Amino acid sequence: MERLTLFEMQQEVDKHISQFKEGYFPPMSLIVRLTEELGELAREVNHRYGEKKKKAGEADGSIAEEIGDVLYCLTCLANSLHIDLEETHRSVMHKFYTRDANRWTRKED
Amino acid sequence: MERLTLFEMQQEVDKHISQFKEGYFPPMSLIVRLTEELGELAREVNHRYGEKKKKAGEADGSIAEEIGDVLYCLTCLANSLHIDLEETHRSVMHKFYTRDANRWTRKED
Amino acid sequence: MERLTLFEMQQEVDKHISQFKEGYFPPMSLIVRLTEELGELAREVNHRYGEKKKKAGEADGSIAEEIGDVLYCLTCLANSLHIDLEETHRSVMHKFYTRDANRWTRKED
Amino acid sequence: MERLTLFEMQQEVDKHISQFKEGYFPPMSLIVRLTEELGELAREVNHRYGEKKKKAGEADGSIAEEIGDVLYCLTCLANSLHIDLEETHRSVMHKFYTRDANRWTRKED
Numbered sequence: 001m002e003r004l005t006l007f008e009m010q011q012e013v014d015k016h017i018s019q020f021k022e023g024y025f026p027p028m029s030l031i032v033r034l035t036e037e038l039g040e041l042a043r044e045v046n047h048r049y050g051e052k053k054k055k056a057g058e059a060d061g062s063i064a065e066e067i068g069d070v071l072y073c074l075t076c077l078a079n080s081l082h083i084d085l086e087e088t089h090r091s092v093m094h095k096f097y098t099r100d101a102n103r104w105t106r107k108e109d
Numbered sequence: 110m111e112r113l114t115l116f117e118m119q120q121e122v123d124k125h126i127s128q129f130k131e132g133y134f135p136p137m138s139l140i141v142r143l144t145e146e147l148g149e150l151a152r153e154v155n156h157r158y159g160e161k162k163k164k165a166g167e168a169d170g171s172i173a174e175e176i177g178d179v180l181y182c183l184t185c186l187a188n189s190l191h192i193d194l195e196e197t198h199r200s201v202m203h204k205f206y207t208r209d210a211n212r213w214t215r216k217e218d
Numbered sequence: 219m220e221r222l223t224l225f226e227m228q229q230e231v232d233k234h235i236s237q238f239k240e241g242y243f244p245p246m247s248l249i250v251r252l253t254e255e256l257g258e259l260a261r262e263v264n265h266r267y268g269e270k271k272k273k274a275g276e277a278d279g280s281i282a283e284e285i286g287d288v289l290y291c292l293t294c295l296a297n298s299l300h301i302d303l304e305e306t307h308r309s310v311m312h313k314f315y316t317r318d319a320n321r322w323t324r325k326e327d
Numbered sequence: 328m329e330r331l332t333l334f335e336m337q338q339e340v341d342k343h344i345s346q347f348k349e350g351y352f353p354p355m356s357l358i359v360r361l362t363e364e365l366g367e368l369a370r371e372v373n374h375r376y377g378e379k380k381k382k383a384g385e386a387d388g389s390i391a392e393e394i395g396d397v398l399y400c401l402t403c404l405a406n407s408l409h410i411d412l413e414e415t416h417r418s419v420m421h422k423f424y425t426r427d428a429n430r431w432t433r434k435e436d
Contacts, residue, residue: 003114004195012198014204020213025269027158028359031151032260032268034179035362038147039257042140042250045186049136050250051243054156055430063136068197069185070143074183077154078176085157088177089121096125096140103382134378141369141377144253148366151314151359159359160352164321212273222413224328230416234423238431245376245390249369252397256365259357267354281354283422285405286415288361292401295372296394304331306395307339315342322347327361 006086013075024080041066042044113193122184133189143182150175224304231293242298251291259284333413340402351407361400368393 004012017024025033044061046052078085096103113121126133134142153170155161187194205212235242236291243251262279296303314321331339344351352360371388373379405412423430 003116004198005112005114006118007112009115009195009198012202016202020267021216022213027154028355029264029268029270031147031154031359031362032264033270034147034150034263035260036257038140038143039254039260041143042253042257045136045140046247046250046254050247051240052247052251063190064187064192064197067139067183067192067194068201070183071180071194071198072201074176074179078120078173081178083173083371085176085180086118088173089118089180091174092177092181093125093206095119104131104432106128106132108113124324131378137246137250138373138377138379141249141373144249144369145366145373148363148369151362151366155356155359155363159356160349161356161360214417221332221334223332224336225330226332227413227416230420234420237395237433239434240431245372249365249372252365252368256358256361263354263358277360277387281408282405282410282415283418285401285410285412286419289398289416290399290419292394292397296391299390301391301394303394303398304336306391307331307398309392310395310399311339311343322349323390324346325348 006089007084010075010079010085013072014079017076017079024076027077027080030073030077030080034070034077037066037069037073041070115198116193116215119184119188119194122181123188124189126185133185136186136189139186139189143179143186146175146178146182150179220313224307225302228293228297228303231290232297235294235297242294245298248291248295248298252288252295253282255287255291261287333416334411337402337406337412340399342408344403344406351403354404354407357400357404357407361397363406364393364396364400368397 024030040061042061044063044066047054047061048063075085077083078088133139149170150172153172153175156163156170157172184194186192187197242248258279259270259281262281262284265272265279266281295301296306351357367388368390371390371393374381374388375390402412404410404414
């Protein structure tokens with residue numbers, strides 16, 4: 001199966017948004033959207049792994065779907081600011097392999 | 110340039126985490142981490158595009174780096190729950206192209 | 219009208235929680251709850267003041283009610299950690315009147 | 328000790344903000360501020376009660392102070408929208424004593 005690259009994911013989101021007059025929300029509004037979507041993800045995770053169980057009769061949600069919504073909003077923010085998600089990933093990993101190299105307990109220790 | 114797939118990104122994060130005894134935080138703690146990182150992203154975006162300017166002498170942050178940290182924590186959560194980010198992306202795009210197809214104003218309208 | 223003090227508000231929340239075996243959630247879970255409730259508040263504010271309008275037929279929410287839910291969860295966290303909200307308010311105001319005294323533009327300037 | 332009412336707290340915040348030309352941020356920006364402050368609270372709680380310990384040499388933060396910052400931003404949002412925090416508290420408690428009366432396990436059960 002041909003796997004999707006981060007770059008292609010950003011292009012797919014851009015293609016979708018470019019059909020509409022509204023275009024990308026401004027960055028501050030995309031943070032508000034991310035706050036909303038992270039809240040929905042928090043709710044699902046709490047229902048499954050936390051103390052706050054679903055109310056009787058409340059429909060089952062999907063953690064995967066909520067992760068997809070957060071990823072979509074994060075991609076909109078990156079696209080709107082011309083930020084390459086693959087590059088952000090590489091710099092974060094570089095930070096962990098250098099600055100934070102001794103932050104956690106190595107299995108061989 | 111060979112582009113990184115979402116699957117390879119998840120594998121890179123997994124390889125990094127698997128070196129350490131701590132392993133992945135539990136899902137509830139990863140939501141707390143996501144809340145922390147989204148807060149840092151919000152701060153940077155507000156400094157650049159909102160009303161709350163940096164204090165004099167405050168170091169410049171990087172929106173790209175903060176996006177990378179949110180993406181990293183989201184990938185940790187997906188990995189720890191065996192969720193394929195490419196699949197979540199596909200199902201979100203499917204939702205937008207079907208259920209929300211008429212949610213926004215088409216450019217040709 | 220006799221007005222409610224912050225202390226009495228904390229006591230009312232404590233009286234409500236103390237009826238139940240579950241008691242207060244642990245601090246990390248209360249952060250997850252706050253993330254969920256801030257998400258719901260973000261959604262309502264976006265509907266009213268942002269670009270993301272309600273879907274047709276979607277019930278009207280209440281910003282006041284969502285603010286109340288965030289305040290309730292914040293009070294649960296303060297109560298569970300024996301933190302006096304009035305004291306936290308006083309120290310924040312002290313910070314603004316001293317450290318941040320010149321952060322904004324005075325009207326007389 | 329004369330205790331501070333929620334109404335007086337809102338007045339104190341309003342008095343502070345009214346000195347400055349900037350006045351209250353718009354509601355969407357106050358959500359971005361709340362996201363930033365909740366992130367800082369999440370960070371402190373995680374350091375104290377979660378898996379993510381402070382880095383060596385990292386200064387101790389204060390959960391009480393971060394709670395105060397969240398409360399301050401929430402009060403700014405309520406003030407700017409002419410919402411009475413005491414009323415929001417009463418309506419939330421009413422909701423818990425009626426709609427959610429049987430949501431948790433009573434100690435006598």
